[in-house]
Amino acid sequence: MDREAFLKILTPLDVHDTYRELYFRNPAAFAVPVRSWEEFCGRYNELEGEGKTKLPPVPPTPIAPVFSEEEYFPQEDWGEVSVIVNARYCPAFLHELEFIKIIYVFRGSCFFYIDGRWISMTEGNACIVAPGVEQTVFSCADEDIVLNLLIRRSTFAESFWELLESNDGGVIADFFWKMLYHKPGGEVLLFNSRPDMLLEESVVDLYEEALLQSVKSGLVMKSMMMAIFAYILRWKEKDVVWLRKKEKHREYPLAQYLLYMKEHIDEVSLASLAGNFYVSEGYLSRYFRRETGFTFSHLLQEMKMKRAAELLIKTECNIEKIVALIGYTDQSIFFRNFKAAYGMTPLVYRKKKRQAEFMYT
Known part of the structure; x- marks a missing residue:
């Protein structure tokens, strides 16, 4: 699938029109992350005035403090890699993941929230989030297309040894090693990079295989995800920011x-x-x-x-x-x-x- 066909599929807002309408009625209610739909509704009513806008009793998209692998990966053996399109205008709900996530800004921009601060991400930027990190993403423009590429931690551990062994080391490779073996509540790596056409093609191919193919191949999806990680390993370290690492990174x-x-x-x-x-x-x-x-x-x-x-x-x-x-x-x-x-x-x-x-x- 080419870029034009991909954008044609993802540009319509469809079921997320509810979030868009709520945002333009009361954007201030979206300014601070929350941990539940009830908390968001309370803030929304407080800022706008009780009863002015009828809020849905349940959110249009899933909300939970922790998302498990069982919720995001099917039981079939090919269910080791997944792709989720980030809902535009969805309130910033703080949550943790039991799996590994790559946030990739395919078009437009978004805001990534972690440890009490907002971080702006633009087209071509990527962010790798280790399991056990409380964070959220917020996107508030019609043109934004932000993808969450998900992989089981065990699959990463089993499939990416060869990739990591073949790399000469450095800050990015060291992050991957820490993601495999670090204690919970790990690191987050931000890549302030420009759009990479080869990586973008792999992202589109992974989306097509994971969400559009009636018969899926676990091997194909893992290979595509491996290609994405391989392209990331080639990026320049000057564009890399450790969002949670306090000490200066010197040795690996x-x-x-x-x-x-x-x-x-x-x-x-x-x-x-x-x-x-x-x-x-x-x-x-x-x-x-x-x-x-x-x-x-x-x-x-x-x-x-x-x-x-x-x-x-x-x-x-x-x-x-x-x-x-x-x-x-x-x-x-x-x-x-x-x-x-x-x-x-x-x-x-x-x-x-x-x-x-x-x-x-």
């Missing part, structure tokens, strides 16, 4: 530590990792706890389980071989940890994933 040790752990997954220990980077075990232990909220042992076990899952899907290795490749000496412990991570045995996991790939690709 987390990515280096995690890559070393992955490359030496069958033998790495806290002692060997500390020795390779010339730091003490105590420092390294505290660093992981501070930056991710987890211990070294927890992160290593999670990494081993992800590697085992990858080997089960992409290779014909038997269980004994997989256990050896990821550095386990006790097969029973491996089975117990794998079932705790994925809710099923390794062989059942392999069967289900391969069946899903056959059905939806």
Whole structure:
């Protein structure tokens, strides 16, 4: 689908005319974010006068303090990536997400609200929001087209290792690493960039696949999302703003530590990792706890389980071989940890994933 056809689909206001009418009657009521429809209605009536405008008993679009993955991703196996068009004139409702969101301004502009401040975004700008961040977006012009590109956190973790490994590092790559492993309430990255035609084409293609195709392909949608992240990784760091990071960004040790752990997954220990980077075990232990909220042992076990899952899907290795490749000496412990991570045995996991790939690709 070309740009003209895309704009023809998204330009009409349709069901959001209600928000538009309310905004032009009383724009001051939209100036401050709220946490519920009741709070918004109370402010609206207070500023305009009780009873002057009849407000709907329920909002035209979903409102909640937290949106879960179950609400935004279908149960089918292709439901790992989604696209939501931001409702123009919708009041700024503060909320958190359990998944990762990219806000992309396709046309016009919008305002992003976080930590008590409004941040202006214009055409071509993007903002990546990690899970657990309270925020909202407000758009108040007919020409605005703002897209929310959504991806499960687990899908990002499983699908984007290769993308991150191939990147030379830097502030953007480090943000992605932190988004995977940082403790909840993480970072937000704003890109003050100009429109990127290649990224824009991928966004349009993802919209078409996610919302217009009757038969969807999980592989296609994940590939398109990977392309979008890859284009973002190429953007210039001078255009990047950490919206929540207080200290000056200088070094990127987390990515280096995690890559070393992955490359030496069958033998790495806290002692060997500390020795390779010339730091003490105590420092390294505290660093992981501070930056991710987890211990070294927890992160290593999670990494081993992800590697085992990858080997089960992409290779014909038997269980004994997989256990050896990821550095386990006790097969029973491996089975117990794998079932705790994925809710099923390794062989059942392999069967289900391969069946899903056959059905939806």
